[in-house]
Amino acid sequence: MRISSMRYLVxxxxxxxxxxxxxxxxxxxIMLVSLLMVGVSVLLWINIDRIIGGIEDKSEVVVQIxxxxxxxxxxxxxxxxxxxxxxxxxxxxSKDKAWENMMEGMTDEERDLFRYADENPLPDTFRLTVIxxxxxxxTITQIDTFANVESTRSPTAFTDVLISIRRxxxxxxxxxxxxxxxxxxxxxxNTTRASVFARRKEINIMKYVGAKNSFIRIPxxxxxxxxxxxxxxxxxxxxxxxxxxxxxIFNDDFKLWSVLGVSNLYPFDQLFVRIxxxxxxxxxxxxxxxxxxxxxxxxxx
Amino acid sequence: MVEFKDxxxxxxxxVDALNKINLTVxxxxxxxxxxxxxxxxxxxxxxxxKEIDATSGEVVVNGFNLRKLRRRKVPALRRTxxxxxxxxxxxxxxxxxxxxAFVLRVIDAPAKYIRSRVPYVINLVGLxxxxxSYPTELSGGEQQRVALARALxxxxxxxxxxxxxxxxxxxxxxxxxxxxxxINECGTTILMVTHEHDLVRHFGGRIINxxxxxxxxxxxxxxxxxxx
Numbered sequence: 001m002r003i004s005s006m007r008y009l010v011x012x013x014x015x016x017x018x019x020x021x022x023x024x025x026x027x028x029x030i031m032l033v034s035l036l037m038v039g040v041s042v043l044l045w046i047n048i049d050r051i052i053g054g055i056e057d058k059s060e061v062v063v064q065i066x067x068x069x070x071x072x073x074x075x076x077x078x079x080x081x082x083x084x085x086x087x088x089x090x091x092x093x094s095k096d097k098a099w100e101n102m103m104e105g106m107t108d109e110e111r112d113l114f115r116y117a118d119e120n121p122l123p124d125t126f127r128l129t130v131i132x133x134x135x136x137x138x139t140i141t142q143i144d145t146f147a148n149v150e151s152t153r154s155p156t157a158f159t160d161v162l163i164s165i166r167r168x169x170x171x172x173x174x175x176x177x178x179x180x181x182x183x184x185x186x187x188x189x190n191t192t193r194a195s196v197f198a199r200r201k202e203i204n205i206m207k208y209v210g211a212k213n214s215f216i217r218i219p220x221x222x223x224x225x226x227x228x229x230x231x232x233x234x235x236x237x238x239x240x241x242x243x244x245x246x247x248x249i250f251n252d253d254f255k256l257w258s259v260l261g262v263s264n265l266y267p268f269d270q271l272f273v274r275i276x277x278x279x280x281x282x283x284x285x286x287x288x289x290x291x292x293x294x295x296x297x298x299x300x301x
Numbered sequence: 302m303v304e305f306k307d308x309x310x311x312x313x314x315x316v317d318a319l320n321k322i323n324l325t326v327x328x329x330x331x332x333x334x335x336x337x338x339x340x341x342x343x344x345x346x347x348x349x350x351k352e353i354d355a356t357s358g359e360v361v362v363n364g365f366n367l368r369k370l371r372r373r374k375v376p377a378l379r380r381t382x383x384x385x386x387x388x389x390x391x392x393x394x395x396x397x398x399x400x401x402a403f404v405l406r407v408i409d410a411p412a413k414y415i416r417s418r419v420p421y422v423i424n425l426v427g428l429x430x431x432x433x434s435y436p437t438e439l440s441g442g443e444q445q446r447v448a449l450a451r452a453l454x455x456x457x458x459x460x461x462x463x464x465x466x467x468x469x470x471x472x473x474x475x476x477x478x479x480x481x482x483x484i485n486e487c488g489t490t491i492l493m494v495t496h497e498h499d500l501v502r503h504f505g506g507r508i509i510n511x512x513x514x515x516x517x518x519x520x521x522x523x524x525x526x527x528x529x
Contacts, residue, residue: 004412019394202392208350209451210380211407212373 013222020195024227027191031231031286034184035279038177039239045173047265052162059133059159063126063143064150074124077148081126086139090128098122123150133159181286188290192224196294213299220291228287232279239275243268302328303349303459308358310344318344320514326492331485333501334494336511342494345511346463350382351375363458380408383452387464389444391436397423398432401450408455418454426450426480442473449480460484462493466500478504
């Protein structure tokens with residue numbers, strides 16, 4: 001297609017927005033609300049995911065080492081554990097350190113009870129963190145097979161709950177996003193159907209003079225896309241203000257919770273580019289596809 | 302060239318619109334298609350434009366065998382045909398110039414060609430002074446002349462005029478047919494559907510009379526204007 005023709009079609013698309021300004025405004029509002037709802041669900045999901053992720057990262061596996069083995073064996077065991085693909089870090093926690101820490105955490109009366117103990121009853125341990133919490137059970141099973149491992153301890157029941165929450169949240173958010181996009185497409189295609197209907201005569205003439213379907217569709221496509229991008233811009237601004245408000249309210253509370261491994265919400269700046277691209281792409285796609293669907297019927301001449 | 306070989310059309314309602322029609326319109330011909338309402342004239346035009354397909358038989362238009370023509374190739378066929386409708390079918394939001402230029406834009410013609418061709422064609426139909434007017438500001442005859450300019454602008458091999466004088470004054474009808482005759486003299490094939498027998502008698506030429514889906518008469522007659 002020639003540049004002049006393309007320019008003409010783009011111009012027709014923009015002209016169409018103004019010519020059907022009431023319909024364009026209706027589409028704009030519908031898309032704005034839908035994009036906002038999609039954005040809220042996605043933001044909610046990624047933040048919950050981050051919070052849960054923070055808690056998961058704090059989940060450690062404790063490997064109890066058999067008593068009385070040599071330093072060489074301890075080093076070998078550490079190497080073997082560290083070599084496992086799902087292990088992100090292994091730290092040796094000596095029985096003396098464990099004893100010291102335990103004593104520090106006790107009251108004087110409690111300490112008195114252990115004052116006359118002959119020897120330190122605590123074992124040497126490794127404390128390790130895993131890369132993928134979903135594979136924690138599999139990693140523990142592997143560690144259990146190593147020599148000189150007395151036992152392993154891990155919060156698998158707790159992490160299983162976290163994994164389930166994340167999975168369910170992911171499914172719910174995904175379903176909401178897909179449902180909203182479908183609903184939005186249907187509404188947009190119905191809204192634009194009226195403006196396409198008003199121009200059916202024009203479309204009909206185009207078909208008689210030998211216009212290809214693409215030539216007829218492009219201005220509608222551009223019209224829908226531009227309205228979609230404008231709605232995305234509006235949704236982005238509203239999201240920014242609302243999100244930053246929420247972020248500021250919870251910021252102080254999250255500082256306290258961070259001790260438990262609860263991460264703070266993402267700062268908006270970190271999400272801005274991704275949200276802007278997602279909004280613009282979704283808005284443009286919904287707008288363009290919505291209008292294309294409604295032109296289809298009138299192209300069969 | 303338009304060629305119908307044993308063409309029949311039966312609509313889904315069971316109505317037989319055309320029965321085994323054989324017809325040839327050669328390049329450069331001018332033919333009036335006449336007949337009562339429901340005789341099959343519109344079906345004939347719809348077939349040529351590939352709006353519908355023949356139930357049986359073969360239709361060839363400007364070298365396109367319509368039975369074998371794929372949907373996506375239909376625009377190529379239609380670009381060889383200019384159509385003039387009874388109700389003009391101009392786009393009310395476009396000026397005369399844009400209504401005509403529109404056809405060239407549709408076929409992706411260069412902007413320079415559009416700028417030179419459109420004023421030329423508008424001048425041919427005598428509407429240069431109305432190039433910036435909108436269809437609603439024109440009389441019926443003027444609107445039909447714009448429609449004629451639009452049909453002519455991409456230099457089609459064939460112009461189909463579907464009752465082009467049906468919505469205009471009788472005096473202006475002669476002017477429109479006169480314009481079509483002039484276009485025909487330049488080599489364009491014209492197929493004009495009409496109900497107006499006076500007009501046919503006046504201009505004469507090839508008359509194709511369709512009745513009950515069959516060709517009842519296909520002869521060349523002399524026009525009364527030639528006798529004067």
